[in-house]
Amino acid sequence: MNINTENIEKNRMNFWEKIYLPEIARGLGLTLKRMFRPKMTRQYPEERWDPLGSYRGRPVLVDEDGKERCVACGLCSRVCPALAIEVQAAETPDDKERFPAKFEINMLRCIYCGFCEEVCPEEAIVMSKDYELVFASQESAIMNKEQLLVPVAQLQARLEFLRRYR
Amino acid sequence: MPHIYIDGKRIETQSGKTIIEAAYDNGLYVPHFCWHPELSVAGNCRMCLVEVGLPKRLPNGEFETDSNGNIVVSFLPKLQIACATQVSDGMHVRINHDKVIKAQEAVMEFLLINHPLDCPICDEAGQCKLQEYAFNHSRGESRFEETKNHKDKRVSWGPNVLFDAERCISCSRCIRFAKEIAKQDVLTFVQRGDHVTIKVQDGAKFDNNYSMNVIDICPVGALTSPDFRFKSRVWDMSFNNSICMGCSRGCNIQIGVRNNEILRIEPKTNMYVNKYWMCDYGRLSYYKKINENRVTNPTIKKNGVQIEVTWDEAISTAASILRKYKPSEMMFIGSGRSSTENNYALARFAKNVAKSMNLDYYERIDQTFADDFLRTNDLNPNAAGCRSVGIVPSSDKFSLKNIPENIKNGSIKLVYIMDEDFDLDEKYIQALQNAEAIIVHSLNHSKLTEIADVVFASSYFAESEGTFVNIDKRVQYFEPALVTSENLHRMGMKMSRLDKFGAPNDRWTQKELRNCRPAWKVLNMLASQFSVNFNYNKAEDVFNDIAHNIGQFNGMSYRLLKKHQGIILGKASNPDPVLHNYESHYMKPN
Numbered sequence: 036m037n038i039n040t041e042n043i044e045k046n047r048m049n050f051w052e053k054i055y056l057p058e059i060a061r062g063l064g065l066t067l068k069r070m071f072r073p074k075m076t077r078q079y080p081e082e083r084w085d086p087l088g089s090y091r092g093r094p095v096l097v098d099e100d101g102k103e104r105c106v107a108c109g110l111c112s113r114v115c116p117a118l119a120i121e122v123q124a125a126e127t128p129d130d131k132e133r134f135p136a137k138f139e140i141n142m143l144r145c146i147y148c149g150f151c152e153e154v155c156p157e158e159a160i161v162m163s164k165d166y167e168l169v170f171a172s173q174e175s176a177i178m179n180k181e182q183l184l185v186p187v188a189q190l191q192a193r194l195e196f197l198r199r200y201r
Numbered sequence: 202m203p204h205i206y207i208d209g210k211r212i213e214t215q216s217g218k219t220i221i222e223a224a225y226d227n228g229l230y231v232p233h234f235c236w237h238p239e240l241s242v243a244g245n246c247r248m249c250l251v252e253v254g255l256p257k258r259l260p261n262g263e264f265e266t267d268s269n270g271n272i273v274v275s276f277l278p279k280l281q282i283a284c285a286t287q288v289s290d291g292m293h294v295r296i297n298h299d300k301v302i303k304a305q306e307a308v309m310e311f312l313l314i315n316h317p318l319d320c321p322i323c324d325e326a327g328q329c330k331l332q333e334y335a336f337n338h339s340r341g342e343s344r345f346e347e348t349k350n351h352k353d354k355r356v357s358w359g360p361n362v363l364f365d366a367e368r369c370i371s372c373s374r375c376i377r378f379a380k381e382i383a384k385q386d387v388l389t390f391v392q393r394g395d396h397v398t399i400k401v402q403d404g405a406k407f408d409n410n411y412s413m414n415v416i417d418i419c420p421v422g423a424l425t426s427p428d429f430r431f432k433s434r435v436w437d438m439s440f441n442n443s444i445c446m447g448c449s450r451g452c453n454i455q456i457g458v459r460n461n462e463i464l465r466i467e468p469k470t471n472m473y474v475n476k477y478w479m480c481d482y483g484r485l486s487y488y489k490k491i492n493e494n495r496v497t498n499p500t501i502k503k504n505g506v507q508i509e510v511t512w513d514e515a516i517s518t519a520a521s522i523l524r525k526y527k528p529s530e531m532m533f534i535g536s537g538r539s540s541t542e543n544n545y546a547l548a549r550f551a552k553n554v555a556k557s558m559n560l561d562y563y564e565r566i567d568q569t570f571a572d573d574f575l576r577t578n579d580l581n582p583n584a585a586g587c588r589s590v591g592i593v594p595s596s597d598k599f600s601l602k603n604i605p606e607n608i609k610n611g612s613i614k615l616v617y618i619m620d621e622d623f624d625l626d627e628k629y630i631q632a633l634q635n636a637e638a639i640i641v642h643s644l645n646h647s648k649l650t651e652i653a654d655v656v657f658a659s660s661y662f663a664e665s666e667g668t669f670v671n672i673d674k675r676v677q678y679f680e681p682a683l684v685t686s687e688n689l690h691r692m693g694m695k696m697s698r699l700d701k702f703g704a705p706n707d708r709w710t711q712k713e714l715r716n717c718r719p720a721w722k723v724l725n726m727l728a729s730q731f732s733v734n735f736n737y738n739k740a741e742d743v744f745n746d747i748a749h750n751i752g753q754f755n756g757m758s759y760r761l762l763k764k765h766q767g768i769i770l771g772k773a774s775n776p777d778p779v780l781h782n783y784e785s786h787y788m789k790p791n
Contacts, residue, residue: 108321109434118702121709124431132354133322133431139708156321173706 086164088196091149093165094140097158097194098184104159107135111151111160119144120151138180142168152197161193203290208297220283220294221249228781231296232305232338234312234330234420235372236284239476240381243373246312248334250280250304252295280304302338309339315350315395316421317367325422327435331370350395358388359407361481362415362424366398369423375399375415382478382574385409410480410572417467418477426465428485433459439697441682442469444669446538446662447483448570449579451671453766454479456488456663456682459697461712463488463663463683470782471766474675477784480576488663491683494645496658497715507656512716516723519655520730522615522638528557530614532604535562535592537581539620539720540667541676542743544583545590545751546721546735547619554731558595559613562587563621563629577672586670589753589770605632614638619720620661622647642720658717660685665719666740668762670770677767678759686716748773 051057077084086092097104107124125136151160163185170176187194204213205220207229214223221231225238234246254276257265265273274293280301283294295301313335320326335341352366371390376399380386387405390397401407407415416424438457445452445466452475457465466488468479499515500507510518523531533551535544544562551557565580581587594600599607605628607613614637622643623629630648633639642659643650650656661667664683670676684692684700694701699709725737737743741759748754756773765776 106322107431109437110321113434113436118699118707121699121707126431131322141707144707177708 086166088192089200090164090166091147091162093142093163093168094145094147094149094151094160094183095163095165095185095190096138096160096180096183097190098186103135103138103180103184104157105135105138106131106157106159107133107138108156110154110156114150114154116148116150117144117146119146135180138183139177140183141177142170143173143176153201158194158197161190161197163190163193203288205288205290205292205294207294214288216288216290218288220251220253220281220286220288220292223288224283224294224296225783226781229296231283232334233284234334234370235374237374237377237418237477239478240374240377240418242285243377244282244285246370246372247282247308248305248312248338249283250301250308251283251286252276252298252301253281253286254293254295255289256291256293305334305338306340309334310343310345312370313339313343314345315367316370317349319368323368323422324425324430324435325368325419329422330420352396352398357427358401358424359412361413361426361428361485362407363427363430364399365423365425367423368421369399370421371397371399372420374418374420375424378415378418379407379409382414383409383411385412410482410576411478411574413481413484414468414478426484429465432464433457437697437699438464439682439695439700440467441680441695443663443679443682444582444671444677445475445479445483446487446582446669447480447580448577449537449582449584449672450475450575450577451582451669451673451675451677451767452479452483452575453677454483458682459699460709461684461700461714462492470784472780472782473766473777474671474673474677475575478575480574482570482576490645491663495713495715495717496643496646496650496656497713497717499658499716500650500656502654507650507653512718512723512726515655515657516726516730519640519657520727522640522654523555523617523727523731526615526638528555529559530612531555531557532559532561532599532607532613532616533557534601534616534618534621535560535587536620536661537562537565537579537584537587539583539587539661540665540679540740541583541586541590541670541747542667542740543619543661543720543724544587544592545747546724546737546743547617548591549735550724550728551617552591554728554733555617559599560592561594561599561601562592563601563623563626565625567625579672582671583669585672585674585770586668586676589670590747590751601629604629608632608636615640618642618649618653620644620659622649642723644717657720657723658715659723660687660715660717660719664688664715664717666759667719668744671767674770675767676754676757676762676770678762684714685718686714687718687722689714 107122109122112120112122119141121139122135123137124133127134149162152162202213203216204211207224212223212227221236224231231249233249235243254274257273257275259265267273354365356364358364376388379388387402387407388399391400392398416426438459440455440457443454443456445454453469453471454466455469456463466484470477498509499512500509501515501518535547551560566578567580568578570576571578616636617640619642634652639653640655641649641653642657644659664681664685666680668676668678681688721737721743725735728735748757753770757768768776
């Protein structure tokens, strides 16, 4: 089969770019210029970064008055594209009728997309600012309800962000 | 025969039928809440409003036509409810029309005024008619800004039904079911207007044998089952078709499974057997037997203790035990709980390989169980199938009921028991203690597995496919719902979402994966130890063998059984017609 093709590569570089040396000088010039500008790098372990409310870190459960807001509806589990969340509901005598007897997020599966937070009808699961996630084993990467619960006071930045922009 | 036109489509129907029935008979859909094909017409939800009209006639009796030659129809100015309007010849009905759609939207807005919209915590969500219609037939917004009515939640109607008055849309299906089908007329509306709610009469309990059917027919989540409540969301479960093994009626069921565990059993429509219903016993009793206390690996008894072994070792041990005894000293016990395929394989093994004619099965009769609706006294789901494939004693002397004497006087030394645990009769277990050798296929650990020499981990229901023959001689096919290490590679898309996509390091897939096999497969392997080749690779091979060799099954196949929802023995050439079935419950994803 014959297809008429056109070589667009041949027009990609002009003469000065093709002879290479002026471009080397230009690149070195840029490096030199950067040396006299303020530094962007952070001394990470000592200097920590505090993300803004819009940052999507480790998903956590909102702990309000010592109890989770979650009603174990399972929508986060359903929407999770990576199947990271497992919820098992159980009945409680409270008004909300059900609560998560088991709520586990497999942090090895989680892709930090934030769909769980978006779909949650109770604003019970939100993305926190935690970004330092290191696990020694596959088992320890599965976080249970106790590990996931975070007091609502620590999540104000994210909740404020959601209120404004969602 | 009168005919009507629904949205311009000509439909043949019978006089006396209502519009909704005529539509359903032809596979057309009219939205509805309160109408149910097996219940009387209440006409109170107003969801099935349709536009009805008759052709205009000229004074000479001819149909009036417009300039294009089409018949002019004069539609009634007010919409009619399709569930209570009878068809008349030449009637025109419009379902998908602006006026009808507007009416449906208005009805939905009214129904949703006091509905709490708590779908995230409602068990019905995902298979809820109201939810479905709110999506399909509603404007998606409400003009009602006042506070909603609050009513009682978690009211217990009886041992198996919980009522949430807030979610109720007062369709009265449960009231009519109690009165007309369950014949326990204890439910009634109380109060009026938006305070209307349903109550059980003072001092009474809604506790009949069929009470849980109201949970299925409830179009919303007002009625829930305390047994299932909050166990799983419906979209996380797989639902596979099966046959109830509670009694010999053979009700068609669907088995709801998540994480390789049966969570719920619900009826599946089969107008020839159970219609839309099943009894509470079938829903609640035996599924626990399949979830718990299972024999997960074949075992052999060494020094009085059961030791788990591989299949090959268990089978060669069983073969060496079988070789020790004369054919007349063996007794083979089939099972009315096991599929026809398993029983046929056992009969074939006993007659052709072991050359023994001592065959019988355990009749499980409970004279108090039957009622005048679905339940029968014979608690074996497949007693008829068992008999029809030849599990019958050759003489009365060597029948099951004489086994205690036969073991005592030494005429029977080896007992081969397939899928039976004699749970209703201690006396057989006592008698079997004295047998020289016992080989058992068993689902659960029981007293019988303790005394057996070889125990094959069995999967005769929910984990394997097969057929049951019910009390009316109807052969019905059931498919597997659970995964075993043997059928894992074939279950594939039949598994629930989580089970399907789980990896070995996910915790939700850590549920027991049992190494159990259906009896026909074990007997196939056992026969090859005696240099007899059964050539069975799948259950269908066994069934085809039955269809070929046993006259009553001639002409049957799994494909035909599935298509016709079961075929009566001997009627494969003239099966019941295929009907337009629809589920009383909204169908769920998967």
